Amino acid sequence: MTVTDPKSDGHLTVWPSGTTRPDSSNLNWTTGRTVPNQVVVPVGADGKVNLRNAGWGTAHLIADVFGYYSADASGSTFTAAGPARLLDSRAGVGRPGTTAVAARSEVSLQVAGRGGVPQSGVRAVVLNVTATDTKDAGHLTVWPSGSARPDSSSLNWTAGQTVPNHVVVPVGADGTVKLFNASWGTAHLIADVFGYYSDDRAGATFHAAAPRRVLDTRTTGAVPARGNTVLDLSGSGEAGRAKAVA
DSSP states (O other): OEEESOSSOEEEEEEETTSOOOSOOSEEEOTTOOEEOOOOOOOOTTSOEEEEEOSSSOOEEEOOOOOOOOSOTTSOEEEEEEEEEEEETTTTBSSSSSOOBOTTEEEEEEOTTSTTOOSSOEEEEEEEEEEESOSSOEEEEEEETTSOOOSOOSEEEOTTOOEEEEEEEEOOTTSEEEEEEOSSSOBEEEEEEEEEEESOTTSBOOOOOOOOOOOOTTTTOOOOTTOOOOOOOTTSGGGGGOSOOO
16 A cells, blocks of 8 residues: 555555454555555455545555455465565675665565575565665565566655565565665665465465454553563464464
């Protein structure tokens, strides 16, 4: 999901049709900002999902689909892996040298056979992608090698910002994915893998759960600077036996 040209501050909520709208914000923005986020959302019985602009001004919305979950036995299962760093242009990880990614250029990132991802049989990977030391406003597109680059923005930034986002992207036949710096300035790119989808029947299957808030530190106390907190899912029904959560 992407919001662009918003006329006021606000947030977007995405939820299945036919159900009560949750309090969740799927992405938040300030006036004029373009902001994307990846959303996994249950689908209503009528095949629809709802999107609410919770701002006080108009906003344009963009939605790109990258996959779906179903009872089809030919689908892929999820296997957690890492977290492991596959790309860090600052440190020469995943590409030669330590220079930033040039403006309007792409990086081919080998994901198969790295960070706990198998060498073959992988259909998609789950990445946390970050842009940092950005010299100009822009966006990043992540897509499978061997296919045309889509118009989607996987993350957007303004000059000087550090911005991460969660990306699930199919893997090309050669085991790589592409990252395109669609900015007129250089940017450093970082990618960490958190898991992959494959035909391995021993992998985990996805179970939709109605949007339900399980943590809100505004009611329990703010997390201290440089501190940690723990989200305990052990008593949350099916989530208590989960291998991963969305």
